[in-house]
Amino acid sequence: MSTPPLTTLLVANRGEIACRVMRTAKAMGLTTVAVHSAIDRDARHAREADVRVDLGGSKAAESYLDIAKLLAAATASGAQAIHPGYGFLSENAGFARAIEAAGLIFLGPPASAIDAMGSKSAAKALMETAGVPLVPGYHGAAQDLETFRAAAERIGYPVLLKASAGGGGKGMKVVEDESQLADALASAQREAQSSFGDARMLVEKYVLKPRHVEIQVFADQHGNCLYLNERDCSIQRRHQKVVEEAPAPGLSPQLRQAMGEAAVRAAQAIGYVGAGTVEFLLDACGEFFFMEMNTRLQVEHPVTEAITGLDLVAWQIRVARGEPLPINQAQVPLLGHAIEVRLYAEDPANEFLPATGRLELYRESTPGEGRRIDSGVSEGDSVSPFYDPMLGKLIAWGEDREQARLRLLAMLDEFAIGGVKSNIAFLRRILAHPAFAAAELDTGFIPRHQAQLLPVPGELPADFWQAAAEAWLQSQPARVREDDPGSPWAAREGLRLGLPARSSLHLHSGGHDQAVALERSAPSPLRLEGEQLCVDLDGMRRRHLAVRRGETLYLRWGGDTHAVSAFDAIGQAQASHGHQGGLSAPMNGSIVRVLVAPGQVVEAGTALVVLEAMKMEHSIRAPEAGTVQAVFCQEGDMVSEGTVLVEVE
Known part of the structure; x- marks a missing residue:
């Protein structure tokens, strides 16, 4: 045909x-x-x-x-x-x-290949038959709680529940002991059904301190199949990758070949066609265990393109047209090193909860050699609660890993987002961490270094507030009375007769409030030039991005973009007299379960409401023991961030 x-x-x-x-x-x-x-x-x-x-x-x-x-x-x-x-x-x-x-x-591949590898359970059984080492687990058809309880006891806690048809961390839960199993299984099944239309689960041993190394394979319709080197995807949060790089640091040519050839055998065993990825767990001794095969193009494919000089989407199109692969295994390039980070609309300081809203500010890094940005948004776009919160990816290539790392850090320094929370500062802290620079990688990297990667927010320094006040005033309209422009009261110059000009501001940023007074007895060392705040001190000039959007100033300071607004002390005091003990929605989303009723006594940590946003479930829990006074939502409701859901006394 x-x-x-x-x-x-x-x-x-x-x-x-x-x-x-x-x-x-x-x-x-x-x-x-x-x-x-x-x-x-x-x-x-x-x-x-x-x-x-x-x-x-x-x-x-x-x-x-x-x-x-x-x-x-x-x-x-x-x-x-x-x-x-x-x-x-x-x-x-x-x-x-x-x-x-x-x-x-x-x-994509034939439907038969998706059937064979698209189900994690079927893939495990196939690999077991082929003699590929597997992590101990249960991948059977029975899906009842007792089956999973027996399997978990046999495997030994902790165990990992995974959606059989899934990926990307959706429908995945770590269970530390038997008491957590029932709730975790039910939640994972709901997430899997919502994300993939398939609630089937598998369970396997949760391996401590593994590396996640995957092999990019590609096959045509003529029986040719090769591997395009490997990627290390060990830096993960909530079992979802956030940093990927190629090649995997420290992997010997012999191990690369062994893993690559195993991946090709797996693809050929199911008659694979097109782009696919075989994922392995790699332990410290160099042993690797099959995890799954993703029968599609991966999020992290750009790092493979960077070290091979190939366009994998172009290959997909040519293979679909019936063309053979243009090179053989011996001709696959391996050029330098590439690192990718995933840019998410989320709040790392609040358990990485997804963020929604309008991108009031969106500035990408300057293009250049070894710099690539794959994004799906522009300034003014909205981030909705219905889909995955990834905004895009930043990819840097270098002749070696350190050059790629430094380039990516520079790209993150130039990037700015305002209007929604993002993980930019978190990504920068990962790349700048000495352990990452030394390639000390495993899937526990983020929890192990949490204190440095997710520091407790502190008070903003005085020089920040001074800079914010200057930028705020200098970005204001020059005159406030167009009907009488010659009047001294028409200007925002803080005029005081016989005294230095003085301006007072009450500013708000990141949950902090500050009163700032600026006097004009001498020229200010801070000057707004376009969208750059120039700070001249001790013969040195530094530039900070400062962009005004209506009543919000976005100021780049200390590696993060801060939203600054004028603070209304009276209005803030009035707003504080709202619901006492009211628990509100941390993001826009839909209510999937209401677990309590008015009059019910609850313990600290009791789940009250389950909210679904961006294909993930989030439980609203009682911060302390008390009695439910009122429930302001029902299952199926769409709610906005900040909406009070339950009141507990």
């Missing part, structure tokens, strides 16, 4: 991966088609496509997970092929079969 011509490509995804796939497709002369939900109508991926199709709905189940709508969009737009990106339906065998049945090309 001949392969139909491929001139128009539909990307069944959103965000940065949709933008990244379309970038290569356009470079190859293809027409690009974006699909979007109702709330993504003005999203960047929809704006950048040649053709856009509105799927309607808000939740993923109503849009990006609706196979019938996606196929209808392909037909309506004239697309011959569909790229699934990652997440959503990228590892859904039913989607691959539906695309094939519709006479379209799926830019």
